[in-house]
Amino acid sequence: MDETLRKDIHNSGVPALCRACEARHRGVCGALNVEQLVLLNKHSVRKKVEPGDELVAEEQDISNYANVISGVVKLTKMLPDGRQQIVGLQFAPDFLGRPFSKASKHSAEAATEVELCAFSKSLIDRMIADSPDLEHKLLEQTLNELDEARDWMLTLGRKTAAEKVASFLHLIAVHIDPEAQDADGPISFDLPLTRADIADYLGLTIETVSRQLTKLRKDGVIQIESNRHVTVPDVLRLEERASL
Amino acid sequence: MDETLRKDIHNSGVPALCRACEARHRGVCGALNVEQLVLLNKHSVRKKVEPGDELVAEEQDISNYANVISGVVKLTKMLPDGRQQIVGLQFAPDFLGRPFSKASKHSAEAATEVELCAFSKSLIDRMIADSPDLEHKLLEQTLNELDEARDWMLTLGRKTAAEKVASFLHLIAVHIDPEAQDADGPISFDLPLTRADIADYLGLTIETVSRQLTKLRKDGVIQIESNRHVTVPDVLRLEERASL
DNA sequence: CGACCGTTTGACGCAACTCAACTTCGGTGG
C-alpha cells in the first residue's frame, strides 16, 4: 500500500499511454492508483473517430465508456419527426457514458475529429464500486454538467437569437482558452461545429445563425476567416451581446 | 456493527421523525445507517415554507442542505434584465443543495407549500466523505436530474408552444402518479405552478400558456376546473400533443 | 362591497422560420 503510493508519486509503473494522457490528472483517471491504472490500461483502447461518426445511439445499450482525449463530442436528442437538439458538448478530458443505466438517453456523435480512450463498462462499474475516489470524481463531473445544462436552459428558453449566438461563441472561446475568461486580450479559435450543429445547439435554424454571425461581424464584435476560424478582439463586448 | 445492522432492520433506534419520513427510504437518507441517522437527526430541523418563499438565492452562500418532504420547489435563473427561467423542479424526496461548491448557481423557491428537512452543509459534507453509499445515492440523483435537464432542453429548444404546454402537463401528471406513465385510465391533479411559473418553465409568456391550455381544453385533451385542477381523460392523447 | 391578483381573451407587430437563389469552400480528377 505504502509501496503503491510511492510508486504513484514517482510515476513508475504508470502505463506509458496514461503518462502522456490529458485525462490522466484532470479527468476521472486522476482518482485511480497505479494498480488500477495498469488494470484499466490493459482493457482500454485508443480510438480515433471522424466527424459525424456515431459513438452511441439513442436508446441503445451502452457496453463502453470512454474519455475524450481531444476533439469535441456532441450529445443529441431527436423528436419522432426528426427535429434535433444538441443537449451537451463534451471536451477533453470529459468522461463519456452513463453509469448505472443500461441504455443511453441520447446519442453521442463526434463533432470534430475525436480521440478517445475507451474501456469496458463492466470493468469501470466494478472499479467504481470499490473506489470511492473514482465515484467522487464522477459526481463532481456530473454536478458540473448539470450546472452547464441548466445554464444552457436559460439560454434556450429566454435569450434572443442574437444573444444565443453570442453565448455560443463565448462558451467555445472559454472552453478553448479557459484563461481568457475575463481577460481583455484578443482570442482566436476554430469553431468545432458546423452552422447546422450550432443551430441544433441553440434551438435555431441555420439561416438565423448565419445572419446573426454576419451581424456580429459587421458590428465588429468578431472577425470571421474561412467560415470556421473566429477572432474575438474583445471578450467583454461579446459577453455584453450574450447578456452575461 | 452487527448490532447496528440488526437494529436497522427492526427499525429500533431510528428517530421517530425519520421513521415516518418520505425520504427515509426513497431519498438519500436511505443510504444511512441508524447511527448516522441519529446523528443527522440531532442536527436537522423540519420546516414548513409558503409559496414564494426563497430558500436559496442565486450566487448566495449555501450553509444548508435539505430534503423535500412534500410540495414542489422551483430552481430558477435570471438574466441581468430580469428575464427568468425555471431550470428544474424538485419533488419529494429530492435532495436540495449543491455539494462541493460554496455558492449556488441558481435560486430555489417554494412553488407550493413545502415541507423540508434541513440540515447543516458541513455535517453532510463530512458524512459524504466517509460514507460511500451516501455519495452513491447523490450521484444517482444527480445523474437523473441531468437526464431530466437534457430532456427539457429538447423541449425548450425544439418544441412549439402547444407541444411545450402538453409536455409540461405530462411531466406533472407522471410525477404526481408515476404508475399512470402509460396507463389509459384518467388522471386528475392540481397544478403546482401558477401560469407565470409555467411560462417561466417553458420559455413562453403567460398569455401563450393560457391560450394553449384553452386550446387543449377545447380539443377535449384536458378538462380544467377552477384554474388549478386538471383532469386528463387519456394520457396517450396528451403524449401525442407533446410529441413524445 | 370594492380592491386586488391571477387568468383569459382580443388585436396587432415583430423576430425568427420557410423557401429559394446564390456564393464560397474544399476536395477530386482530367
Place this chain on the structure above:
DNA sequence: CCACCGAAGTTGAGTTGCGTCAAACGGTCG
C-alpha cells in the same frame, strides 16, 4: 494547374407563431 462538383454557408423575400399591449373576467380577502 485549373475545371468541376457537392457540401456548407450566405443572402433575400415572404410568412407565421409567439410576444406585446390592453382590456375584461373571476375568485378571494379585508
